[in-house]
Structures are given as C-alpha cells and as structure tokens.
Amino acid sequence: MGIEHADGEYVHLLDDDDRLLPGAVTKKVDLLNESGVGVAYSGFVLGDQNRRVLPVDRVRGDVLDYALMFDLAPCIPSTMLVDRDSLMSVDFEYIATNGLHNEHAMQVQLAQRTQYEFVNEALVHRGMSVESRGGSPRAVEEYKRTYEAYSDLYEEFPPAVRRRAVGYLHFLQGQLQIDAHLWSPRAIVEFLLASIYRPGVDPVYVGCLVSSLFGRPGYRIGEAAHGFLVSEQQNGRSV
Helix, strand or coil: CHHHHHCCEEEECCCCCCEEEHHHHHHHHHHHHHHHHCCEEEEECCCCHHHEEEECCCCCCCCHHHHCCCCCCCHHHHHHEEHHHHHCCCCHHHHHHHHCCHHHHHHHHHHHHEEEEEEEEEEEEEECCCCCCCCCCCHHHHHHHHHCHHHHHCCCHHHHHHHHHHHHHHHHHHHHHHHHCCCCCCHHHHHHHHHHHCCCCCHHHHHHHHCCCCHHHHHHHHHHHHHHHHHHHHHHCCC
C-alpha cells in the first residue's frame, strides 16, 4: 500500500524496527542520478552490537544470480532506494497470492528488470529480531516456496547457483531447529547438508555445523564469535 501511494521518483523501503542514518537518502539519490541504475543500497549497523555490515563488490550491476542464491546481503529492503517505475513493475499480487517470501521474491523480480549499485557506507541502523534473521517457521516456508516458484530461472545459471540456494534453505532449517530446541540432532543434519550443498568450504556453514554439536548454548557462542570477527575485519583491524 505504501508503494502504491508513493508519488515520488524514488521509494526508500524501511522495516518497522530499522531506522535511516543521516545522509542515507541523499547519498542514494545522488548515486541513482549518476549511475542510471534502478536500485541503490548501502550497508547497515546491526542491532546493539555496533557491528557494521558493508556491501561487497560482487553484488552490483546484474545481480540476478545472487538474488536466486538468497545472497544479496546487505542489500535488504531497509537499505534500498528504488526507482519507482522499477518497483511498480514488481508483481506483488503474484508474491502475495503464492505465499512467497516478500523480500526475496521482490529482489528476484527487480534483478530481472534493473541493475544495482551501492554506497559503501553503513547508512541504516538495523534492528535484530527472529523475523529479521529469517528464522521464523513462516519465513522459512516462504523461502522454500520462493525457490520453487522461480525454479526455471536456475536453469539459466551454472549448477552452483542452485546448490547455494538449496544450501541456504538447509541453513535456515538448522537455525529454526536451534531456536526451537536446546539440542537438536536435526539441526546438526541440516547444517551438515548446508555445508555439503554449498560449493567449496564455507567457514560460516562449517562453524554453524560444529557449534550446533553443542546445542543452542554452543551455537549462540559461535554466533557471537563470528559477529566479532566480521566486525573486526570490516573495521580494518587484524584478526
């Protein structure tokens, strides 16, 4: 409804637990005007951790493969300023009718229509809830339906794109099990499958697999350690 009522040239999306930092809109408007792309996004500051998550150079230009892999972060709705014409071309009725994941189904459709560019700064403060982690049962089911709805698109890319998507779905299932149970054999299996499906050796997935062996307490310690390492690296410190 908000998108339909917006009458400006650009629309900035924002979740209810996130907030824009000074300069967020101005810098993205300037970028859209200079680059001619349809989506300008930025990094974000995560929750109360003061952890900065910045864009990565590979997620720019044609990003359809990354959208299909569910691997666009930190390009999430709250960091995106979108050309209104591009946004209005998204079939939100199809997304809602088929119970798809709003964010990622929108990203797939946008990536089919326009290119992306980023401001290499953290310009949004992001809240951190179970929903924003993608870990609610409803969200995980919506991810699955989104994967199935766009299954034909995966045929246009190397098999690694589909494998990364399937690996991410298993990763979400593992998180769901950790959130629901103090210790879960199924969580271990899901993280193992995530590691197997994802091409190469992904230290995050492997770390989740190892920490899940110690149940939810071990997993939470692993999460905290990973967040610290990422923060230190992005702040330019040697780890």
